[in-house]
Amino acid sequence: MKLSIKYQRLQDRLGYEFKTPALLQLALTHRSHGAHNNERLEFLGDSILNLVIGEALFKRFVDVREGQLSRLRSQLVKGETLAEIAREFELGECLILGEGEMKSGGHRRDSILADSVEALIGAIYTETDFDTCRTHVLSWYAARLSSLTVDTTAKDPKSRLQEHLQGLRKPLPEYEVVEAAGESHAQIFTIECRVVLLKQPVRAQASNRREAEKIAATEILRLLDIQ
CATH class of the missing domain: 1.10.1520.10 (Ribonuclease III domain)
Structure with missing residues (x-):
């Protein structure tokens, strides 16, 4: 060939x-x-x-x-x-x-x-x-x-949330896509993130799944008052 x-x-x-x-x-x-x-x-x-x-x-x-x-x-x-x-x-x-x-x-x-x-x-x-x-x-x-140094990147919200839960010996966050709307080239993803420390899941939307997960993690950090 x-x-x-x-x-x-x-x-x-x-x-x-x-x-x-x-x-x-x-x-x-x-x-x-x-x-x-x-x-x-x-x-x-x-x-x-x-x-x-x-x-x-x-x-x-x-x-x-x-x-x-x-x-x-x-x-x-x-x-x-x-x-x-x-x-x-x-x-x-x-x-x-x-x-x-x-x-x-x-x-x-x-x-x-x-x-x-x-x-x-x-x-x-x-x-x-x-x-x-x-x-x-x-x-x-x-x-x-x-070019990498230990200061190259700050903790992203998903990592911060995961580390917080690990420190408490709690289950890791669960992310789930609950809706993907729009044309394939311009979709909006809605995800839910569940953590045992909150009774209700947190929803977030973005043009890709990873960004929606970050937004949800950021909101959970806010709700849990984690700096």
Whole structure:
């Protein structure tokens, strides 16, 4: 199977040439295109990414406590960061999407771009090994890791809420999407967040799920009077 020029150029940008070209295409195939898609590779890549970045932070910041390490890792593996990396690789032009996603600009959507980066990590691991995969992931993150300090990021509201509940030995927050309204390219997500310290769930709305969860967590922190 011979890849087109755009996929060959993508491999150059990734710094990795796939032994199995079909695996590269699978990693770039969104579920909107059909049942044969990148969701399983994304699941695998997400786990590998968290381990690789966690290990890198553990080795770099030898005197930093677990909570701050977790926040730093969260900053590096969150969807926005992965979408930035995808854009640096010009990944959008290589995505394989269903007709609806193509028309609605799915190749520019953060969540799809982020998932595809994780799927690429899973694909590289699938045909090589952990050490090879780690080498490439760290090369993609080299600039971000080198500029990182323990003060790079303040605690985001979801992390603050989670840490507060963990400190009290209480169950973690539960986030649930209760409504997704509007066209696929301009949806509004309504989520509910439940914590054992409040009788009623807190609702929040935003144009993406992650932002709605942050808004809900911020409101819960306010209600619990957590600074």
